[in-house]
Amino acid sequence: MSEKILMKGNEAIAEAAVRAGVKGYFGYPITPQNEVTAYMSKRMVELGRAFVQAESEVAAINMVYGAASTGELAMTTSSSPGIALMQEGISYMCGAEVPAVIVNISRGGPGLGNIGPSQGDYNQSTRGGGNGDYFLIVYTPSTLQEAVDITYKAFDVANRYRNPVLILGDGALGQMAETVVLPPFKELESKDKGWELNGCKGREPRSVKSLRLAEGMLKLHNFHLKEKFEQVKRNEVEYELIGDDYDILIVAFGTAARVSKSAIKEAAKHGVKVGMFRPILIWPYPYAQLTEAAKKAKKVLVVEMNNGQMLFDVMLAVKDDNKIEFLGKPGGEVVDPDEILEKILSIKG
Structure with a gap:
């Protein structure tokens, strides 16, 4: 029987991501999710993985975009106004079909608001806060165990659909402590997925981009994204x-x-x-x-x-x-x- 461990919410989410195999974490401090970044600054280094405290949320999401474009598991965490700053990069990632995990430990708003727990980011999360026709796959846990389990599987879901997954929590979830059962470590594997940047290995170079200027190409890509999102609707239902x-x-x-x-x-x-x-x-x-x-x-x-x-x-x-x-x-x-x-x-x- 697996051992139960008392953990703070932010740290439990971080450890679940580590055990899921995340190879790159890129973040910027903001309350009430700072414990995730602090925990990762030590844990990722211990395991020989990449940790970068970016100079801003804009930089952090673009680092995630770049790292995830190589096919490796990457993530960031932030809180409401920080997630707002990331919206352009998130739109780019959805357009380029780059999978990653984003965690929002949300706070009161609008604007800088306060650091109390809020659910004011529902529309931002479910409707897409950036430009264009796209959606995120959005989970919202209500317990720390559920947050651990969702974080652990979120990378697989992101890869399955080549789309960012967002986990919407709040300050209460991030700051409370509960007993959790942590999942086992997944084996770290770097597989050729067929789309990721690979340093021009093989016969044809690959590109990962959201820019499509040729006549009609963006329309076709949007139809492709629409069908993908319809597939997510058919396959992914949790309540x-x-x-x-x-x-x-x-x-x-x-x-x-x-x-x-x-x-x-x-x-x-x-x-x-x-x-x-x-x-x-x-x-x-x-x-x-x-x-x-x-x-x-x-x-x-x-x-x-x-x-x-x-x-x-x-x-x-x-x-x-x-x-x-x-x-x-x-x-x-x-x-x-x-x-x-x-x-x-x-x-x-």
Whole structure:
């Protein structure tokens, strides 16, 4: 049986990436994810792998772009305004089909905001914050064990689709400590994938780029990307449904979902049957699965640590705005179980 270890969230994510085989980490300090960078500055060097503290977030994402273009596993981590600065590089990587892992331990905004936990980056993550037609594959864990497991597999998913994967956490997840079971070390292998830069080895040189100026070529590439994203939608669906007999269905992700579980237990003491739908992948979003789950509910309560961003996706899935209620808490503050309970009781009447 694997041993459980008490770890801080940021450090657990970092160690999971190390064990997944990441060969290059490139980052820039920003609270509340600094422990990832600090941990990697020691751990990557211990293992003879690449660690670079870049001069900025813009530099960091472009270093990831360059390293990942060689076919090696590369990653960066940051927090909300830092991720915003990376958007141009992320768009380049999606256009060039370069896989990598990006972790956002998000904080309050807009702008510099504060360092409290927030879910205000949902739209940025799921809609693509850079230019052009593209999507990231976006996971949002609610426990440290789930964060470890998702980080461990994220590199495989990124390689499978030749697309960056983003893990959207928040300051609470990054700063809390929980026991986790760490996965085994994967063997480090450098395989010829057929697309990566290889120093002109072989008969034909390779190029990795997002620039396509020849007439019609960008259109064809965009159609190719569209089909790839449709394939991701068909193959990648992850969610959790709690309960099968409920009058109210909470829809929440990440820390808001974690807190909602406490409110559900308290609601039961008041005789109110409450279930919860928690998307683990928020792009692609599990629309069909939420549609079915919502059919059983009289009301659907969306709980977010923002002013209502996933709310739009819930509206698309439920297809009945009169059935939907919303509870939001922006500004880098964690929603309280009592606030959720109060909302549940007011809905129940």
